[in-house]
Amino acid sequence: MFKWGLRKTEKPHDAVERLEGNLPRHVAIIMDGNGRWAERRGLPRFVGHRAGMKTVREIIRAAREIGIEVLTLYAFSTENWKRPREEVDFLMRLPQEYLLTDLPELIENNVRVCVLGDVNGLPRHTLEAVERAMRETAHNTGMVVNFALNYGSRAEITHAVRRIAEEVKAGRLDPADIDENRVAAALFTADLPDPDLLIRTSGELRISNFLLWQIAYTELWFTEVCWPDFTVAHFHEALRDYQSRTRRYGAVKP
Numbered sequence: 001m002f003k004w005g006l007r008k009t010e011k012p013h014d015a016v017e018r019l020e021g022n023l024p025r026h027v028a029i030i031m032d033g034n035g036r037w038a039e040r041r042g043l044p045r046f047v048g049h050r051a052g053m054k055t056v057r058e059i060i061r062a063a064r065e066i067g068i069e070v071l072t073l074y075a076f077s078t079e080n081w082k083r084p085r086e087e088v089d090f091l092m093r094l095p096q097e098y099l100l101t102d103l104p105e106l107i108e109n110n111v112r113v114c115v116l117g118d119v120n121g122l123p124r125h126t127l128e129a130v131e132r133a134m135r136e137t138a139h140n141t142g143m144v145v146n147f148a149l150n151y152g153s154r155a156e157i158t159h160a161v162r163r164i165a166e167e168v169k170a171g172r173l174d175p176a177d178i179d180e181n182r183v184a185a186a187l188f189t190a191d192l193p194d195p196d197l198l199i200r201t202s203g204e205l206r207i208s209n210f211l212l213w214q215i216a217y218t219e220l221w222f223t224e225v226c227w228p229d230f231t232v233a234h235f236h237e238a239l240r241d242y243q244s245r246t247r248r249y250g251a252v253k254p
């Protein structure tokens, strides 16, 4: 039996009912530890990335079943280009591999696919795959899945500052009118609520340039488990933990 009482024989459906109330609207995940998962098994790192793709599939399904509105998955950072060429090439092929098999299921389940990051910096084949997924799910009204691809929070904020400065230069915006809403509206996440819960796998206790502005009041949850070993049960554990937290936003609890 798991810690919170779900027996392995119970259907995921039963677990969903037990998670009702005070659920996060937006969950963001730093999917980390694919490489170490493989290395510990004496396997090349790419095997870990492929195994991680299965976890992506399972967690998207689980999040949808639970009723999460937005799921943001950190898939490739602006710093990940520093990795060996073969690893980068492999990672850039994963989105199309995933979408080739799973896009029909996402469409059927009313999921909307979005991408956060500098898409123009992606190889053409990656860009085409994600653009097709975005196009074919654009009118879906169910869960939003954001793939953070070539995403870096500092680059995002820098880009937002540049856009705002251009508005000022063109005489369309008074600097006195630049407030937090204006900044938030210039980010890639303009149309999304801030994450309520951020999960990071693999035991690293850092943010690695992910959603720095947006996580100002996000609840953080870390696990030692590497992403390929992260299961729906772990996901539920994180959600249960979230449900027990008190969010104060700097105020005093009533």
Ligand code: IPE
Pocket: 031, 032, 033, 034, 035, 036, 037, 075, 076, 077, 080, 091, 202
């Ligand atoms: C996460 O796993 C996937 C990406 C960053 C693309 P890693 O590849 O970072 O795995 P570790 O952290 O080296 O184990």
Ligand code: IPE
Pocket: 030, 031, 032, 033, 074, 075, 076, 077, 080, 204, 206, 208
């Ligand atoms: C963060 O993981 C990026 C993704 C999960 C895509 P990294 O593995 O790149 O982060 P660091 O290098 O350990 O900080």
Ligand code: MG
Pocket: 032, 033, 034
């Ligand atoms: Mg890592």
